[in-house]
Amino acid sequence: MAVNEHLRTIRWAAWLGWQMESNWTSPFLFIIYSIIKPIMATLIVVFMYLIILKSVNADPVLFSYMFIGNAFYMYVAQVLFGISWVVHEDREHYQTLKQIYIAPINFPVYLVGRGISKIIITTASVIVTLAFGILVLGLPVNIWKIDWPLLIVAMVLGLFCICTIGIALAGISLLTARHGTGINEGVAGVFYLFCGVIFPITFLPSWGQSIAFFIPITYWLELLRRSMMPETISISGLANYSAQEMMVLLLVSILLFLFFSLIILKYADFLARKKGKLDMTTAY
Amino acid sequence: MIDWRLNLRAVIGRAYPRVIGSFREPSWLFFDIFLPLLGIAAFAFYYQALGAPSVFIGFVILGGAMTAYWLNVLWSMAAQFYWEKEVGNLQLYLMAPMSRMSVLAGMALGGIFFTSVRALSTLALGLLIFGIEIEITSPISLLVVFFLTLFALYGMGMMFSSLYLLYGRGVWHLSSVFQEPIYFVSGFYFPVKALGFWVSLLASIVPITLGLDAMRQLIFAGQETMGFLPVSVEIVVLILLAVVFIYGARVALNFMENLGKREGRLTLRWQ
Incomplete structure (x- = not known):
């Protein structure tokens, strides 16, 4: 019964998110918008690479x-x-938000539902970016040699992990005023810097590497790379870990983050109700 | 007849909440000073991983510092009338007797103040943390380029604000789509010359492209060969851009305001 209700919440929240994301313009412009932004962001790091090393x-x-x-x-x-x-x-x-709160739905499930529309749009952007990399830039990934089971399992675990961290941040957002962008920017910066996104974590100072080992996104990205291009193990700084070990680490960290995220959200929800912050407006 | 005293008061009045507001919320100093360094540090380590000369890390720090101004122009200048419309202030501005340009000028002045704190602290801390040595060839030229860049850039923001005036949620996405593509084509993290002559030329419509290029040449001595155009030429183009954008802002603002009145869209919220 409850499962059906949660699934219905996810479905309609995802539909709402999709409408909010996409119905501000025509489908054609929306597709262009969804493609240009990630490609250009990728081209920044690609050009930085090409300026120094000249060729892929x-x-x-x-x-x-x-x-x-x-x-x-x-x-x-x-x-x-x-x-x-x-x-x-x-x-x-x-x-x-107050209407969402008084509706007979589970708030964290609603948040995940809203996240699903983002997952769909982002998946399209990631596919376009990778296709651009392989077809235009010569990214040496052979789609016939990809370890699909590892890629799919890592994707599912990773997205679940991202959603749980998102729930924790949503909890914090319940209590903050205009700092939403600042907090997001800060967490994005921490993950971008410490998780080995564009450079191996071995280039970080030792204390930075310790932080990297603590964040599950590091293992998630490493698993994805191993599934698509196993040769990257040689420079990742995580060669001592097998894919199975990292999968276990990712799973454990997901459970930990899920536990703490729900506690943070519950406590923030309690404080927000107590301090009357559920309908505050500070930014508009 | 222009009432200069009234318009000056409007400029100060609109700049006031941006300056004073920033002092009333000290936590923004943390968000604005330390958090941008994380992304910049990632690009700096990336250049280290690529084995780039240290001057490229300097380019990243300078570009990272200047992103603050571009973000401010996009979100707090261009999109500002959209926010004002959402909160219900826009009609108050339109009813008041001062020029709309005074309101925009006030927003620009206030924005430049608190953005400069972020930009200058990012630059200073970035150079310090990564130990990048700078050698300013001409401090006066550097100051001229810096202020001309801001003048032209905020002029562009003023012009955009009128174009954004009538739009709904599309504004948010428009500003969003102008972030990474402009970081790329304007060469925030690498010399724009690397993109080739024609792309660099087109990107020069955004004043920060030439401003950054000139600043790179003036702050990092010996890097003139990486410059797109000589600094003197870039100064002349920046002056032209400033004049064109500020005049364009005035024309566009009048046109869009009249259009908005005719179509009844100036008070439309949650589009």
């Missing part, structure tokens, strides 16, 4: 490491912060 073939392993990490990081940037931004958007811009 100069260091194809490092290029693949950077390109794959940067492409999949879009999920972190879009889904994680998309979920936390729901609170800000519903509470302050559309002022509908």
Whole structure:
């Protein structure tokens, strides 16, 4: 019974998210918009690479490491912060958070549902970016040699992990005013810097590497790279870990983050109700 | 007849909440000073991983610092009338007797103040943390380029704000789509010359492209060969851009305001 209700919440929340994301313009313009932004963001790091090393073939392993990490990081940037931004958007811009609260739905499930529309859009962007990399830039990934089971399992676990962290950030957003973008920017910066997104974590100072080992996104990106381009193991700084070990680490960290995220959300929800913050408007 | 005293008061009045508001919320200093360094540090380590000369890390720090101004122009200048419309202030501005340009000028002044704190602190901390040495060839030229860039850039923001005036949620996405593509074509993290002559030329419509290019040449001595155009030429183009954008802002604002009145879209919220 409850499962059916949660599934219905997810379905309609995802539909709402999709409408909000896409119905501001024509489908054609929306597709262009969804493609241009990630491609241009990727081209920044690609050009930085080409200016120094001149050709993809100069260091194809490092290029693949950077390109794959940067492409999949879009999920972190879009889904994680998309979920936390729901609170800000519903509470302050559309002022509908109180209606969501009094509806007979589970709030964390609603947040995940809103995240699903982001996952769909981001998946399209990631596919386009990777296709652009392979077809135009010569990214040395052979789609027939991809370890699909590892890729799919890692994707499912990783997206679940991103959603749980997003729920924690949404909880914090319930209590903050205009700092939503600042918090998102900060967490994005931490993950971009410490998780080996565009450069191997071995280039970080030792204390930075310790932080990297603590964040599950590091293992998630490494698993994705191993499934698509196993040669990147040689430079990742995680060669001592097998895929299975990292999968277990990812799973354990997901459970930990899920536990803490729900506690953070529950406590923030309690404080927000107590302090009357559920319908505050501070940014508009 | 222009009432200069009234318009000056409007400029100060609109700049006031941006300046004073920033002091009333000290936590923004943390968000604005330390958090941008994380992304910049990622690009700096990336250049290290590529084995790039240290001057490229300097380029990243300079570009990263200047992103603050571009973000401010996009979100707090261009999109500002959209926010004002959403909160219900826009009609108050339109009813008040001062020029709309004074309101925009006030927004620009206030925005430049608090954005400069972020940009300058990012630049100073970035150079310090990564130990990048700078050698300014001409401090006066650097100041001229910096202020001309801001003048032209905020002029562009003023012009955009009028174009954004009538739109709904599309504004948010328009600003969003102008972020990464402009970071790329304007060469925020690498010399724009690398994109080739024609792309660099087209990108020069955005004043920060030439501003950054000139600043790179002036702050990192010996890097003139990486410049797109000589600094003197870039200064002349920046002056032209500033004049064109500020005049364009005035024309566009009048046109869009009249259009908005005719179509009844100036008070439309949650589009």
